[in-house]
Amino acid sequence: MSGKSYTPVRITTIKAERTVPFSVYIHFKEQYLEYVKPGMSIEKDKYKKLRRQKITKFYILDEHEGSYQQFLDSFLEQTLNSETASVEEKAEAVTGQSETALDRMGDDPGNETNFDMTRKAAKNLQKLIFENPEALSRVFGQDSDASPIIQHSINVAVLAIKFAQRKKISEEDIDWLSTAALMHDIGVMQFEKDDQQLFNKPKAELTPADKIKYYEHCKGVVQLLAERPYINAQVIELIESHEENLQGSGPLKKAKLTPAQEILSLVNAYDKKILTKEITPAAAIKELMIDELGNYNLELLNDFKAFLKEQKVI
Ligand SMILES: [Fe+2]
C-alpha cells in the first residue's frame, strides 16, 4: 500500500485529445492504475469506450489538485467561449464541473477548495444559461450518471438562474442564488444510506418522524457552513430556507422569504415533485399549482408556469 491519496474527478471534465499535465488514474479491482501519463492525452476511441463502459470517474493525486483546477478552468473557458463547440459540449463540460464539485462537497462540505470549485461551477452554469438560450432544456431533466441528489441540485440551479433573471432579480443575487442552489441539499448527502432514502419519498408520504429526520438537512450542515468565513451569509440563508414557504410550515417556520429565497424554495419543490412522484414536468406543474397554493405568491406560481412554457420544459 502506498500512502498516496486520490480524489475523484468526473471523466467529462477530462476531455479526449486534450493534454493533461498530471497523471490520471482509473480505479479497478481495488487498485489505482495510471491511465494517462502527464503530458499525454486520451485518444478519442478509448474515451468513447470508457463512456460506453459507464466509467464515470477518473482519479487524480491529491497533490495535483491545483494543476487539475487550472486545467479545468482553461478547458471551461475555452469551451464556453468557443464558436465551434456545440451547446451539448458546453453543457456537458459545465455539468461535469458541477457534478465533480458536488461529489466533493458531499464528502467534505467544510472544505474551502470544494466550495471554490462549487462557486466556479455556479458561475459557469450562469454563463452557459445566459449565453445559450437552448442550454436550459438541454441540462434540465437530463439523465446523467450522477446521483439523483446531484442531478436534482443541477436542475434546481439552472431553473433558478433563468427564472430569477425573468423575475428581474439582481445579477449579484442571482450569483449567490446559483451557488446556494447547487449546494442546497448537501445536508442530505451527509445522511446515512438508509436516511438518504427519504430524499426519494413524496412530501405527502413523509411521516412526522420522517419529517423530523429529513429536515435536519436544513440545519446541521448549515451551521458548519455558517462558521466558514469564506461563505457569504446570503448563501447560508438561501440554503437554510430552501424548504420554507409563506405559510410558515417549513422546518424553521419562517413565513417571510426574500424574492430569491422564494424562487429557490419553489423551484426545489417543483423538481422534487418530478423526482419523487416520477411524473412529467407538465404533470408536476399542475400538481404544484394545487398542492402549493398559499405556500408561494400566486403571481410567482403563474409566472413560473409561463416560464416553463417559454423554455419548452412543459
Ligand atoms: Fe432539501
Ligand SMILES: [Fe+2]
Ligand atoms: Fe432539494
